[in-house]
Amino acid sequence: MFASLLGTAFRLAIVLTVCTGLLYPGVVTGVAQLLFPFQANGSLVEHNGRVVGSELLAQPFSEAAYLHARASAAGGGYDATASSGTNAGPTSSRLRDALTARALVAESLGVARGEIPADMITASASGLDPHVSPANARRQLVRVARARGVPVASLDTLLGRYVEPRTLGVLGEPRVNVLRFNLMLDSLLSIR
Amino acid sequence: MTIHGWLQIALVLAVLLGLTPLVGGYLVRVYDGSSRWAIRLERLIYRLAGIDAEHEQHWTTYGGALLSFSVVATLLTYLMLRLQAMLPLNPADMAAVGPTQAFETAASFATNTNWQSYGGETTMSYLSQMLQLTFQNFVSAGAGMAVAVALVRGIARRDRADGIVGNFWVDLVRSVVYVLLPLSVILALLLVHQGVIQTFDAYRAVTTLEGGTQTIALGPVASQEAIKQLGTNGGGFFNANAAHPFENPTPWSNLLSLVALLLIPSAFTVVLGRMTGKPRHGWTVWVVMAAFWTVGVSSAYVAEAQGTSLLAKAGVALPASADQPGGNMEGKEVRFGISASALYAVSTTATSTGSVNAMHDSFTPLGGLVPLLMIELGEVVFGGVGVGLGGMLFFVALAVFLAGLMIGRTPTYLGKRIGQREIQVVMLGVLIFPALVLGGSALAISVPVGLAGLGNDGAHGLSEVLYAFSSTAGNNGSAFAGLSGGSAFYNVAFGLATLVGRFVPMLSMVALGGFLAEQAGGSGGEAAFPVTGPLFGLLLAGTILLLGALTFYPVLALGPIAEHLSMLAAMRN
Numbered sequence: 001m002f003a004s005l006l007g008t009a010f011r012l013a014i015v016l017t018v019c020t021g022l023l024y025p026g027v028v029t030g031v032a033q034l035l036f037p038f039q040a041n042g043s044l045v046e047h048n049g050r051v052v053g054s055e056l057l058a059q060p061f062s063e064a065a066y067l068h069a070r071a072s073a074a075g076g077g078y079d080a081t082a083s084s085g086t087n088a089g090p091t092s093s094r095l096r097d098a099l100t101a102r103a104l105v106a107e108s109l110g111v112a113r114g115e116i117p118a119d120m121i122t123a124s125a126s127g128l129d130p131h132v133s134p135a136n137a138r139r140q141l142v143r144v145a146r147a148r149g150v151p152v153a154s155l156d157t158l159l160g161r162y163v164e165p166r167t168l169g170v171l172g173e174p175r176v177n178v179l180r181f182n183l184m185l186d187s188l189l190s191i192r
Numbered sequence: 193m194t195i196h197g198w199l200q201i202a203l204v205l206a207v208l209l210g211l212t213p214l215v216g217g218y219l220v221r222v223y224d225g226s227s228r229w230a231i232r233l234e235r236l237i238y239r240l241a242g243i244d245a246e247h248e249q250h251w252t253t254y255g256g257a258l259l260s261f262s263v264v265a266t267l268l269t270y271l272m273l274r275l276q277a278m279l280p281l282n283p284a285d286m287a288a289v290g291p292t293q294a295f296e297t298a299a300s301f302a303t304n305t306n307w308q309s310y311g312g313e314t315t316m317s318y319l320s321q322m323l324q325l326t327f328q329n330f331v332s333a334g335a336g337m338a339v340a341v342a343l344v345r346g347i348a349r350r351d352r353a354d355g356i357v358g359n360f361w362v363d364l365v366r367s368v369v370y371v372l373l374p375l376s377v378i379l380a381l382l383l384v385h386q387g388v389i390q391t392f393d394a395y396r397a398v399t400t401l402e403g404g405t406q407t408i409a410l411g412p413v414a415s416q417e418a419i420k421q422l423g424t425n426g427g428g429f430f431n432a433n434a435a436h437p438f439e440n441p442t443p444w445s446n447l448l449s450l451v452a453l454l455l456i457p458s459a460f461t462v463v464l465g466r467m468t469g470k471p472r473h474g475w476t477v478w479v480v481m482a483a484f485w486t487v488g489v490s491s492a493y494v495a496e497a498q499g500t501s502l503l504a505k506a507g508v509a510l511p512a513s514a515d516q517p518g519g520n521m522e523g524k525e526v527r528f529g530i531s532a533s534a535l536y537a538v539s540t541t542a543t544s545t546g547s548v549n550a551m552h553d554s555f556t557p558l559g560g561l562v563p564l565l566m567i568e569l570g571e572v573v574f575g576g577v578g579v580g581l582g583g584m585l586f587f588v589a590l591a592v593f594l595a596g597l598m599i600g601r602t603p604t605y606l607g608k609r610i611g612q613r614e615i616q617v618v619m620l621g622v623l624i625f626p627a628l629v630l631g632g633s634a635l636a637i638s639v640p641v642g643l644a645g646l647g648n649d650g651a652h653g654l655s656e657v658l659y660a661f662s663s664t665a666g667n668n669g670s671a672f673a674g675l676s677g678g679s680a681f682y683n684v685a686f687g688l689a690t691l692v693g694r695f696v697p698m699l700s701m702v703a704l705g706g707f708l709a710e711q712a713g714g715s716g717g718e719a720a721f722p723v724t725g726p727l728f729g730l731l732l733a734g735t736i737l738l739l740g741a742l743t744f745y746p747v748l749a750l751g752p753i754a755e756h757l758s759m760l761a762a763m764r765n
Contacts, residue, residue, distance in 0.1 A: 012364075017268070020329075022322065025412045029412055059406050078406065083311070085523040086554065089554065090520065090555065094648075096505075106507070117508075125525050125549065125551045172443025172529060173526060173529030
């Protein structure tokens with residue numbers, strides 16, 4: 001009995017491999033490429049005619065004139081072929097040291113202790129989080145404004161337009177897409 | 193905590209409640225054969241595989257078919273992974289997967305666990321992701337659904353007493369063709385609309401805005417993402433799983449994923465109710481599941497929103513405000529924040545899915561305890577597709593048996609006796625899980641190769657090991673990912689835990705269904721203990737808690753609870 005069951009199992013496994021492993025992803029790819037080519041290919045965005053990244057993935061920003069993405073544990077940082085969180089335990093010394101170091105950066109922006117936005121000194125889950133919270137972005141505007149020689153208030157108005165609200169008013173959290181905001185900055189304002 | 197956060201949780205439950213009767217009713221039509229819209233594809237598959245769809249199997253044959261299919265599928269996957277370097281559709285030139293890694297992965301995907309001790313984008317070719325991992329996502333889910341249907345048929349069968357429970361091949365094929373494939377196509381396209389990628393193009397290098405280089409991993413993600421949620425599989429295309437923006441880019445995609453992973457397990461309570469002719473019994477079971485889920489999500493949300501002593505000391509604004517999420521954002525994504533991360537963590541562990549949108553290892557001690565507890569209750573809070581209901585029916589049988597002992601009557605369940613041999617297979621199915629978890633964890637922390645894998649020390653290290661064995665033996669697949677599970681020791685240990693943790697309970701479910709199908713059943717079971725309403729619901733919940741909580745309380749006290757207490761002590765200093 002077992003031998004005939006194994007035979008049927010083998011034949012069914014091959015048939016279902018073709019259906020679910022080849023036909024299904026093939027059909028979905030075809031339809032997706034036809035209907036939503038931008039999203040299906042990674043939401044890649046262009047600037048001055050060349051692709052500068054995906055609006056869904058964080059990329060490293062270190063210059064003062066840009067908003068900076070959240071801390072990243074993906075590969076050596078923002079490696080889009082090695083997504084990862086830190087996986088540091090909530091009471092670990094590894095996390096304590098990382099938080100202490102990043103809190104200094106927040107301090108340099110003039111953020112008082114006890115007022116640091118929660119996403120500002122923590123590492124994201126994917127290491128590729130494309131967003132920061134509106135509060136995090138606003139705190140960074142001080143630095144951006146100085147580097148670009150414009151008043152903070154004018155940047156603040158621009159930022160307001162880039163805050164994406166909760167979906168349906170309840171799903172997810174308000175957020176700012178770092179790459180999109182930086183692209184807007186570059187197209188409107190030169191770096192001093 | 194915010195009002196939006198609580199409303200989000202309520203919304204998910206409401207959507208689930210609304211869809212459950214619809215999908216449940218459809219499942220009933222699929223398994224009694226009255227839904228026939230894909231009959232031509234179905235017949236073609238039977239002809240190619242040489243299956244006689246009219247022939248019904250005795251429960252022993254049914255179990256044998258399940259086992260043979262799983263053996264074949266595991267071996268095929270193992271071979272494919274070992275050979276992937278020589279096969280096409282490998283644009284990133286991935287090397288062959290190593291022997292213990294390939295064994296662990298094959299076992300893990302064939303058992304619907306999808307524990308991943310590798311990073312997808314650094315290990316798997318596109319062909320491996322599709323041909324083996326996507327395929328396994330479908331058939332391991334289909335096998336789970338088949339087993340649940342066989343068990344429910346055994347309970348429901350009245351006309352004869354011959355131990356016949358259906359045809360495994362037919363139940364598997366119909367699960368895939370009528371349920372999983374169409375739902376996956378719809379979900380995959382919705383996900384692509386939201387930004388999930390679906391392409392065969394090679395990884396792409398771009399010059400970033402500051403002039404650096406970033407290589408972007410791509411692939412056919414949406415097709416795998418859809419079935420990974422619907423089939424409660426959980427294996428991510430990428431290492432960061434559903435926290436990766438290419439797998440889960442928006443709050444909409446997050447809601448779709450949450451509903452998808454809860455939907456089929458939830459709908460199976462309707463299958464139970466309708467096929468046994470006691471719809472209220474099905475709903476009583478649903479309410480018990482939903483109650484555990486609600487308490488779990490709420491506890492995790494409160495714990496994560498409160499944050500930790502380290503965050504407070506570093507100067508983080510822990511209360512949420514209109515423009516920042518507050519709480520413990522380490523290992524979480526801004527677009528989800530605290531509420532959607534807690535929702536996801538509890539739903540994915542309650543259902544045996546194991547995909548994650550936040551890193552459980554970095555949760556607060558109590559916030560991490562909840563997902564762990566959800567697995568350790570036996571993954572019966574909705575549970576895996578099919579097997580979740582099967583596991584719940586073990587507890588139903590146990591509750592009925594206990595009630596029978598208390599009132600001094602022969603325990604009967606819907607007119608069928610729960611006798612010695614029935615309770616024996618139930619106990620086998622229930623107890624193998626804690627035996628694997630506690631035995632495996634004890635072994636791992638006693639040997640140097642086990643300790644070498646820990647990503648954190650102290651109580652949290654124990655939690656990592658405990659979580660890993662709970663997740664693999666319970667076929668969940670989520671992780672406290674700081675543990676380096678890719679060593680030969682862990683690969684072999686986890687591979688064995690997934691196999692035993694899957695097939696012993698599943699074969700026990702088939703056997704229980706068979707034993708019940710061997711009884712014609714009395715129709716006059718009305719004098720028996722009622723299996724609907726609040727009294728039975730409380731008894732069932734009590735039985736689950738008694739077994740799950742008491743078994744694991746001592747080791748939980750040494751892991752997450754000890755860590756929580758030490759954190760409180762640190763706060764006071």
